[in-house]
Amino acid sequence: MRTLLSIAARSAWNRRLTLSLVALCIALATGLLLTLERLRADVRASFAQSVSGTDLIVGARTGPVQLMLYAVFRVGGATNSITMASARALAEHRAVAWTVPIGLGDSHRGRPVLGTTPAYFERFRYGDRQPLQLAEGRAFAGTLDGLYEAVIGAEVARSLGYRTGQRITLAHGAGGMPGSEHADKPFTVVGVLARTGTPVDRTVHVSLQALEAIHLDWAGGAPLPGMSVPADQARKFDLEPQQVIAVLVGLKSRAAVFVVQRWVAQYEAEPLLAVLPGVALDELWDVLGVGERALQAMSGLVAVVSLASLVAVVLAGLNERRRELAVLRAVGAGPRHVLGLLTIEALLVTLAGSVIGAAVSLAAVALAGPWVQTQFGITLQGGAPSAAQALLWGAVVLAGMLAGLIPGLRAYRLSLADGLSPRS
Amino acid sequence: MIRTVLTAATLTLAALLAQAQAQAQAPQGVPVPGPVLGGGKASAPAKAPAARPGTFREIRWDELVPKDWDPMKELKGLDLGNLSDADPRATEMLKQLRKVWDNAPANPALDGQAVRIPGYVVPLEETADGLKEFLLVPYFGACIHSPPPPANQIIHVLPQNATKMRSMDPVWISGTLVREKVDSYMGAAGYRMQAQRVEPYVERPR
Numbered sequence: 182m183r184t185l186l187s188i189a190a191r192s193a194w195n196r197r198l199t200l201s202l203v204a205l206c207i208a209l210a211t212g213l214l215l216t217l218e219r220l221r222a223d224v225r226a227s228f229a230q231s232v233s234g235t236d237l238i239v240g241a242r243t244g245p246v247q248l249m250l251y252a253v254f255r256v257g258g259a260t261n262s263i264t265m266a267s268a269r270a271l272a273e274h275r276a277v278a279w280t281v282p283i284g285l286g287d288s289h290r291g292r293p294v295l296g297t298t299p300a301y302f303e304r305f306r307y308g309d310r311q312p313l314q315l316a317e318g319r320a321f322a323g324t325l326d327g328l329y330e331a332v333i334g335a336e337v338a339r340s341l342g343y344r345t346g347q348r349i350t351l352a353h354g355a356g357g358m359p360g361s362e363h364a365d366k367p368f369t370v371v372g373v374l375a376r377t378g379t380p381v382d383r384t385v386h387v388s389l390q391a392l393e394a395i396h397l398d399w400a401g402g403a404p405l406p407g408m409s410v411p412a413d414q415a416r417k418f419d420l421e422p423q424q425v426i427a428v429l430v431g432l433k434s435r436a437a438v439f440v441v442q443r444w445v446a447q448y449e450a451e452p453l454l455a456v457l458p459g460v461a462l463d464e465l466w467d468v469l470g471v472g473e474r475a476l477q478a479m480s481g482l483v484a485v486v487s488l489a490s491l492v493a494v495v496l497a498g499l500n501e502r503r504r505e506l507a508v509l510r511a512v513g514a515g516p517r518h519v520l521g522l523l524t525i526e527a528l529l530v531t532l533a534g535s536v537i538g539a540a541v542s543l544a545a546v547a548l549a550g551p552w553v554q555t556q557f558g559i560t561l562q563g564g565a566p567s568a569a570q571a572l573l574w575g576a577v578v579l580a581g582m583l584a585g586l587i588p589g590l591r592a593y594r595l596s597l598a599d600g601l602s603p604r605s
Numbered sequence: 606m607i608r609t610v611l612t613a614a615t616l617t618l619a620a621l622l623a624q625a626q627a628q629a630q631a632p633q634g635v636p637v638p639g640p641v642l643g644g645g646k647a648s649a650p651a652k653a654p655a656a657r658p659g660t661f662r663e664i665r666w667d668e669l670v671p672k673d674w675d676p677m678k679e680l681k682g683l684d685l686g687n688l689s690d691a692d693p694r695a696t697e698m699l700k701q702l703r704k705v706w707d708n709a710p711a712n713p714a715l716d717g718q719a720v721r722i723p724g725y726v727v728p729l730e731e732t733a734d735g736l737k738e739f740l741l742v743p744y745f746g747a748c749i750h751s752p753p754p755p756a757n758q759i760i761h762v763l764p765q766n767a768t769k770m771r772s773m774d775p776v777w778i779s780g781t782l783v784r785e786k787v788d789s790y791m792g793a794a795g796y797r798m799q800a801q802r803v804e805p806y807v808e809r810p811r
Contacts, residue, residue, distance in 0.1 A: 229731040236729070309732045434785060435729060436740065436761045436795030439753030459728030459739075463772035 185518060189525040192505065196498060200526075203494050204534035206487035211538025211577050212545070213480045215570050219546055221473055222567060227559040228254065228465070231379040232458045234306035236438050239263070239271060239445055240427035242452040246468065249461040251285065252427035255293040255380050255558070259285055262424040267451055271428060274444060276437040279304050282425040284392050287351045287363075292337050294351050294385045296392035296422070299323040302332070304431060307379045318345035318372035323388045325416050330391075332372040336382035340555045345370050349385070351395060363395040366412045378560035390420040430455070484577055488531075488584045495527055495588040499595075506592060520589040527585020528578070535577045539566065661721035661779040666743040669757050669796065671712045676705050709755040711784040711796055721779040723806050724760070726770050734767040741778060741798075756795045761785070764800045775806035 193200055232238075232253045240248045241261035250256040265282070272280040281304050284296035302313050302320040316338075321330035333343060343349070347370040351363045368387060376382060394415040398404055410418070432438060438457060445455035499506075506519055514522075543563070550561040566574070688695045722741070730738035741760040742753075762778055770776065780800040 226733045229733060233730060233732075309737070310730070434761075434795065435738070436756055436759045436785065436797075438729075438740070439759070440756070443753060457727065457729070459731050459736075460772045462731065463728060466771070 185521050186525060188509075189522050190529060192502075192522070193526050193529055199494050199498070200530050203487070203491045204530050204537065206490050207484075207531055207534025207577070207581065208537040208541060210480070210484040210487040211535040211574065212541040213483055213538075214573050214577065215539055215542035215566070216545055217476055217480050218570050218573055219542065219561065219567070221477075222569065223561050224559055225466070226562075227378065228462060230308045230377075231381075232306075233308060233310050234304075234431065235429045235458055236432040236435055237430040237441060237445070237455045238427055238458060238461075239268075239430055239453055239455045242454045245454065245456040245461040246465045248427065248454055248456055249458060249465065252283065252429075253380065253458070255285065255295075255384065259426045262426050263428070263453060264424050264451060265422055267448065267453060268425055268428045270448070270450075271430065271445065274441060276432055276434065276441050277430055278433045279431045281305065281429040282389065282422070283427050283429065284389050284422065284424075285426045287353060287392065287395075289337075289349055289351050289385045290341065292334075292383050292385055293380075294387060294392075296387055296389040296425075298389060301386065304429070305381070307377050307381065311377075313377065313381065314375040316373050316375040318370070320372055321386070321388055323390070325390070325420075327371070328388070328391050328394055328416060328420075329366060329368045329412065330371045330387070331368040332374060332386040333370055334374050334382040334384045334386075335376035336554055336558070337385060338373045343370055343373070345373060351385070351387070353396075353399065365409060366395045366415065380558040383555065383558045389422040389425065393420045393422050394418070484580070487534075488577075488580055491527060491530060491581060492584045492587050495523060495585065496591065499523075499588055499592055503595075506595070516593045520586075520593045523589035523592055524582060524585040527588070528582045531578055531581025531584075535574055535581070538577075539570075539574055542570075661719045664715070664718075664720045664722050666722070666724070666758060669712055669715065669760075671710055671714075674710055676702065676709070678705075706755040709757040711757045713784065715782050715796070716784040718782050719780070720782050721777060722760070723775065723777050726772065726774045726776055728770070728772055732767055735769040736764070737767045738763055739770070741776070760796045760798055762798050762800050762803070764803045768803045770803075777804045777806055778802070779804075 238248060238252050240252055241259070241263050243260045247257060247260070251259050262284075268280065268282050271277060279300065281297060281301045283301070285293060287294040299320050299322070302315075305313055307313075315332075316335065318332070321327055321332055331349060337343060348367045349370060350367050353363060368391070374381060394412075397410045397415055397418055430441070432441060442455045442457070445453045506522075509519065509522075510516075543566070546561050547563045550563055553559055553561055688698075724741035724743055726736070727740040727742055728736050729740060730736065739762050741762050743758050744754070760778070760782070762780075764778075778798060778800040779802040780798045783797045783799075785795050785797050
């Protein structure tokens, strides 16, 4: 067996150019399969981690998935806002334990800005009911004195190099252009949150009153000429928020969730929508599942194609190796040795390819991880491969070995005389 | 228009149901209206005593409703047949009826019983390992189409081990049923279960 292995390895080394190209194909296919699996699992985990302990999310009437996407994941835009009166009525419902209103729409250098109340830092939970923790500083006070205070997520702090005391300006909408900045009312970072692995990490949190204040002179949708309100003067205005984007709701008893959901759906003053985060998430997976499966099928096909090229190369090699195999047969190797030789060759090439592929996949995830975190708020798990990844890797290796049987069986049937009596 | 027809239909149905329930007082086991998981032959005799440790008595969803509960109690003495579809009183009564259903009491006889019951999953707490908390409801689409099931037809389940499940997956749960403290302030009574087992629902061969 060992002799067979060394013969196979040395023979393969002789044809290293073609075989290494095949190994490269297999490496790319394996890398694609494993990276896709990692992305798929991590996107799901990241979304499932993002909200916990919240029984209902209430917003303007839209799709449940969309409400979930903009209120929790900060993906896409809000279709409409709801009035503060509705939010107050909801807070007074007898089954409701707490509510946290949130306002969205502004940004700071591409990071979303979330307006909320100090209760957010006590009530909001992620992962397995973990509360938010401050790595530095404190939560904003929510009072008029602390009007221009901001608390930033861990990723905002890391990627922009901010610490407490940093002065930042918010931009209207998506920002990026000069003129859309609320430059006249700068904020001070008073707290930095510990890393959560959720969209909270790339969010800038300010109070709802602060959002009102920076939009005082934007009543017409753009800064009104001659109507600018200096930062200090803003405190004299009524800064009580009139509308919010969504409300996170916690209930006293989780069994009451349908009662409150229907109460919200039938609220007469304005059309509202209440979604159960878990149900909306599953709806999201239903939508994404199709795309996911298409991608999986594609990468599976790429793996099949690369294995087919392995078979083709080894089969084509049979012709040029007729002498080599015949000599082996002449010195006493049986047909099963020839079969073993070719299968081992295929296995070696597949192993080399898939190991390189796995390494490429791990390196890609490790390298792209921070960028994906900053851009999409999704934490990619580096390090050891998951069980599903190991399974996929094993499947590729096994398929490679099985593919090696095809040229192996062909060589098995070739007679000794065929190799020794050249016709050409 | 459709709404008023629906209103009248629901009221009539409620009246019929109340009658049916009154008639069913004598024999054990109320017939289940419509298809419900685990209905039919699968149910054990309702009189079974507290099960031995480790075994779970199979129950049906209608056992979760106290036998002597009458949703029409407050609407007694009203002549439903003479109400027109467009009558605002009918709408008002439907609202009242819904309130009664929302506050439907839990069955004290089931408190502390080791039971096994099938139903559909409505996810509450999802972690990377799977669901850690969910609601079990008796029929499909319970949370999406209104009206939802009343509180005594909802079990708040805390599985011992997080399980990978999706919204509306049918499952069997086994564990000790606990009646949540009836507190009208909470807005709903209901059941809670620390489920020892959560298994995918498979219909038994008959």
